[in-house]
Amino acid sequence: MLSLVLILLASIYFPGVIVKVKAIFSGRKGPSILQPWYDIFRLLKKGSVYSTSSSFIFQIGGPIYFSTVLLAALFVPFEEATAVFSFTGDFVLFAYLLGLGRFLLIISALDVSSGFEGMGANREAFYSMLIEPAFFLLLGALAMFTGYNSFHEIFANLHYDSYFSAIIAIIAGYVLANITLVETSRLPVDDPLTHLELTMVHEVMVLDHSGFDLGIIKIANNIKFVLFSTLSANCFIPQSLDLSVRIGIFLLMQAFFAGGIGWLESFRSRNKMAMNAQYILSVSAIAMILIFVVIIIKNRI
């Protein structure tokens, strides 16, 4: 239960920190940290407009996406504090809950039969397909390293007792950070700020969603950010510390991740679209290295 509270808490300031950091780096004051949420509340108060050429698929797409992300949040633990649900192999369910949500968004984008949205759906499906191996290679490596196979047990038993295992934390953190960027459609894969439909990936898929539906999709995106950054925080925070200290570190780390994304988005440009596949596959390749490191450490060869 603790992890769910922490995830929801962090998702309050996570998107705001990204915006703020980007604003500061471009020499502006920037809006309040809570501005993304004010925008969401404004959207929630509105009704949704549905295109006459769309069917019920379009209407259920947003709510299902939202609920799958929320459901996935129930499986993410905060180190040894259990998640709401925990069982063997729960990370497989976690990954495919997110996958189900994305699938619904993709078909609801196709449902409105807009050329743009079809393009965006095509891109998002392609990139999420490419990033999937990275996630499972990573979890596989961690499972092999700890000898357990549920989120909770893995992170509760993730101890670094040698210098070698510090390599695992670094690589796992790096891979998770990159998965976060791809899953949440940020730079260098996608540009969340662009107004140009032809270059969009995620944003163009939700172009026809409005009002309440758009509001909950945005909430789901904010939570999704924190889901992945919680997983990376789990790899880093030493368990020997006091719980209250660890909670403090966790919340600071979330702000640090958000700041990192803001920094990244300020000082580089996005990839050329055709380069994205190469970039995403390189993340999987690095996850492969992680597997090898674990095999060597555990003397499995």
Next chain:
Amino acid sequence: METFTETDQHVVIKNQGTVPLRLIPVLPYNVFLSDVLALLQNSKNHCVNYYAFPYADKLKFICCIADDEAGNLKVLSHEQSLQREVQLISIAKDSFPLHIFEREISENFGVEFINSPWNKPLRYAFNRADRSKVINDYPFYRIKSDELHEVGVGPIHAGVIEPGHFRFLCNGETVLHLEIQLGWQHRGVEHTYLKKSTVLQRTVLSESIAADTAVGHATAFATLMESLGGIQINDRLVIERTIGLELERIAMHIGDLSNMCVGLAYQLGASVFGALRTPTINFAQLWCGNRFGKGLIRVGGTHYPLSPDLIDSLSKFLDNFEPRFRTMANETFALPSALMRLENIGTVTKTQMELIGAVGMAARMTGIQRDIRQSHPFGAYSLVPYETVANITTGDVWARALLRRLEIEKSINYIRTLIGKMQSINEPPSKPAQDRDIKLNPEALTISLVEGWRGEICHSAITDNEGEILHYKVKDPSAHNWMALALSLRDLEISDFPINNKSYSLSYCGHDL
């Protein structure tokens, strides 16, 4: 002073020269056709204008070909009957750049050009010959295939800038063909020149042809009126106008660099270049009260002479601007992630640009030295020669970005030279000419070419026997260059369209008039 020479085939004038209409030889169409094609065989010649207008009971055609080597303009003409259906053999068939002019003539007067390669309506002018042709029935190029799909963008732009419709024929993410359909913003500019009779109204109209080239178009109009009316202007005014033009160039180039960085999602570049544009246009505000330089250019004089105080703040602005610009430009052109999005994207070749008759930046980024400032000097460019950027040849987005950078640096130095030159001039500033002082030459033709920041602007006017303007013709560089954007998109990912579009930064309203 005679500003023209005559031959049997054509009249030769200098840029911004005036010639009596009767001296332009009227050729039979087949002679005209072969003469024009013979002239255009030489790549140093390009057609700056070809248009028709009703004259007495005839339809008179004027064609003006610029010789970039000799620095003069050759004017040819032919006449056709207004009464019957006119059919002419297309020149565009053998010299493609003229397609834009033939399409306009065909649309406005119902003249049929036989074998025309791309005979589609240009802008659906409200006084077109065939009003049954409407913009919603535009004949798009199509390919019948199950694998290919079409993506239509516009006419309403995602950033609600100006209207234009883009039709992509795609194979997955790859664009096979892009067709650009404009005309949504036709305002009847040329018609309005005739309806509005005072010189002030006409100047303000010129400033509004394309608001991002207010100084460029106003300069073209003002110099045209001065040539047509025989008004002498002093060197001081000439230099001031040229400083205005170069400032406009700096402001627009740096604004476009900022926009391109937005397209790359490179935030640092977007905000720093954007922030550098502000002091540039703020200087224009300080000078003439308008950030886009509206009000600066007036026929025969100016309301806003460049006082010593202003020259002082201009120098200070340049000294402050240059190092900041250089730092950011060095940073951007060395950033790997930015270069990945710029290099080898949207490449066009020199041959392609010669074939479509690209002008201005679109020509220079492939190594064609087409620059009115150098080839047909006007204003201060005839006092202090300007050497155009000549060493960029790659024709990709990178080339267009780099060309902007180099032109900004050149413009800064050029303005500094002009400021130095101004110190030695002690002429008093002159006030703009009033309507009662302006007596235009009757029965005359004037052509005025100005190199705006985008490229060559061509204004042309013809007067009747009482010295009233009978016909006014405007050509913005965008008219030619939109085709360059379409060519850039061939075999390119559709997601690279926005960065290409920004790299050309063409005008919708300049094309639509």
